[in-house]
Amino acid sequence: MGILEVKGVGKRFGGLHALSDVNLSVKENTVHAIIGPNGAGKSTLLNCFVGKLIPDTGSVMFDGQSVLGRKPHEINQMGISRVFQTPEIFSDLTVLENMMIPCFAQRDGAFSMAAYADMMKDKDIVGRAEAELEAMNMADKREMNAASMSRGDKRRLEIAMCLSQQPRLLLLDEPTAGMARADTNNTIDLLKQIKEERDITIAIIEHDMHVVFSLAERITVLAQGTPLVEDVPDNIKGHPKVREAYLGETQVAA
């Protein structure tokens, strides 16, 4: 049993079969990549995990509990954190405040009417936020306005925010999309470091093969809404079906 079990998931948008009969199992404490060409249904699938979309058929179980029909904040409270394709942070707030919000969310729940307490005097939360910034080498930026950071730092902050909640599953949606090679490599190193230092399961959606093969321990290839193969990276590299999906080779042409 994996920590995330996807069984027979299907999703239609009008006449388009975005996903059909997707089966997937993400094992605990592994890095599992979901790859596929554009339009393969990767993002649709991810949105089914986090409550943004509800599949028409099938089930998505996280740690033995169904996530279907739950709101994004409820799914987060179950232990799933999501990193977006373009970094989603609180740009009007300082870096420290950005870090404090997920800490509050994890400790006090989805809603807390603490309107009279001074947040900066909450030693527990401030301490956790600062420790996480320290661990991510961002302590010097704590008073900075989040909007004024570089794109690479915004990505790093977003990952730090997700990690501060000690999630059991971290979902990454094309974390290096639109990044320069140097930033991409930094992100890869960061994710490797996270993998080594923490007990965490990572599911990553990516079409950059370099990123996928440097990180993933298991890969699922998605094409036209269905998984083609699921295997370890070495077997995926030369797999004919994968080449077909990516390079558009057809039986006729071959």
Next chain:
Amino acid sequence: MFGLNTKDTRLLILVAILVVLAPFILNPFPENSAMAQFNAGYPDLMQRFVIFGIFAIGFNILFGLTGYLSFGHAAFLGVGSYAAIWMMKLLTMNVVPAIILSVVFAGLFSLLVGWISLRRSGIYFSILTLAFAQMSYSLAYSVLTPITGGETGLQPKLNDPRILDGALAEGATPKANLFGLEMGASYELGIGGWLFTLNAGYYIAGVLMLASFYLAIRIFRSPFGMMLRAVKSNQQRMNYTGLNSKPYTLAAFVISGMYAGLAGGLMVAMDTQAGPERMFWTVGGEVVLMTILGGAGTLIGPVLGAGMIKYMENIISKINSKILHEWFAFMPDGVEDFIVNILYPFIGKGWHLTLGLIFMAVVIFLPGGLVEGGQRIARLFGRGKKASEKDASGKTTPAE
């Protein structure tokens, strides 16, 4: 002090000093001088300063922090007013139950309106609140006449039940009071050519304004306040961080509605009347202007904006062409007439024109409002000394 950091404590003390000394500060010109018409230190106007200050402080908790722009807060002001006047008719002319009930009723009504309006965001939310305010106005104006007195509104009458008060003598008028201290009671202090009026109603409203301001600071600095800023900044990230943004915005909406109700109740405490015009949408629009003019999302901004608009409404509208002619009498006749003719549209009933120009100038050149203007001036003067210190009123974020 009071659980606030040094900067906030300083700001609170500064506002407290201004409130206490307002009758003196706002009356800088001797009674018989030509400039006396610029004096704003009379009770009626000072009461309006602090009451609209409360209204704007509360509105800022919703608009300044969450970014949800409501055009319907006049409805809560009106509900507060009607609740207060009914307490005065049924219970007692003492203002305590009137003020408490005005806050409670406005809170309940804003819970209903907010619960429905907050299903949408952005412009659709604004339109929904506007629709609610206009419906409330129509209800108060005609349909609910038995409760609201319709067009004429309500006033305490001699023969109202007032079960807690003793019967009034024939011909006496019921007067709002705080345990016997009448709201209209004033002490006039003449020093040289100056005349200062210390009014009981003003100081009671002023104390409540300070309490409201203190609460607003606490909310701004609390985890709850940070979540409200998170709503404005990135609702998607908030939801995916395990936070439910809906109850946060609803709570902010209800708190601001209760502030509006308090303002409405205080209005009744001061002038013992309530009418439907208080629910008209322009009143809700005015508080939007106040907040943006002063600086949305800043602590002191809304109070400054409220003061500025109420000052202009009362003082600039009092200037007439005769006064203009007096000012420019030193010029040759032709030039004098020319200048007076140019300025004339901007004074008297044309004060809205002046307000409009100032508002445009502020929005274009100072998107952070008057507070940003103050910060820029402070930076010019204390460059080296205070380079690292931010303004006491906290961050300015331009209004959307």
